[in-house]
Amino acid sequence: MNTCCNINETIQDFQDALFAYTLTNVEDKEQAEDIVQEVMYRFAKAYQNNTEIQHLRGWLYQTTRHVIADHFRSLSPSSELTEQMEILPDEPAEFELEDELIAQMIKLLPEEYNIPLLWSDIDNVPQKEIAEKLGLKLSATKMRIQRARKMLHEMFLECCEIVYDKNGNFVHCDIKITCTPLLEIEKSLTGKSD
Numbered sequence: 464m465n466t467c468c469n470i471n472e473t474i475q476d477f478q479d480a481l482f483a484y485t486l487t488n489v490e491d492k493e494q495a496e497d498i499v500q501e502v503m504y505r506f507a508k509a510y511q512n513n514t515e516i517q518h519l520r521g522w523l524y525q526t527t528r529h530v531i532a533d534h535f536r537s538l539s540p541s542s543e544l545t546e547q548m549e550i551l552p553d554e555p556a557e558f559e560l561e562d563e564l565i566a567q568m569i570k571l572l573p574e575e576y577n578i579p580l581l582w583s584d585i586d587n588v589p590q591k592e593i594a595e596k597l598g599l600k601l602s603a604t605k606m607r608i609q610r611a612r613k614m615l616h617e618m619f620l621e622c623c624e625i626v627y628d629k630n631g632n633f634v635h636c637d638i639k640i641t642c643t644p645l646l647e648i649e650k651s652l653t654g655k656s657d
Contacts, residue, residue: 567648576611
């Protein structure tokens, strides 16, 4: 598995987000916890089997969608909820596009911040390894990554119209027309023209 070096860090990084995503679909805390636990079990198994995962975030969300769909199918094969789950996007390309857009947003940050954040959050390089590559102490590397995340968050709030679901969880964002750099990036990634 070339995208993950520390399984414990990866589980810690994604567990809360996957739980929030799952909870918006099943609306039951215990079931959501069980589903996320199953996803993490499958991830740990893939890790042990050295399964190559090109886009970790996309793989985790796709697996989560499959486990949620399996959950609803087990309740009732003709359930209306199962039909709703079939509507959920199933293509990893959607997540690949999101990952690429975020990576391009990160590249808009100053280089001293964008490099460690790209390595950490996009390439899943452990922070200790990033510190060694940059010739920095681990604490300085962690601080740069945290500052970069804050800068990215501010850019995100400034440039995106954020859409939330009924429970207040993030669903997606639309780039504001005033944010030319991101509109150009989106255009180049999706092939959209004016």
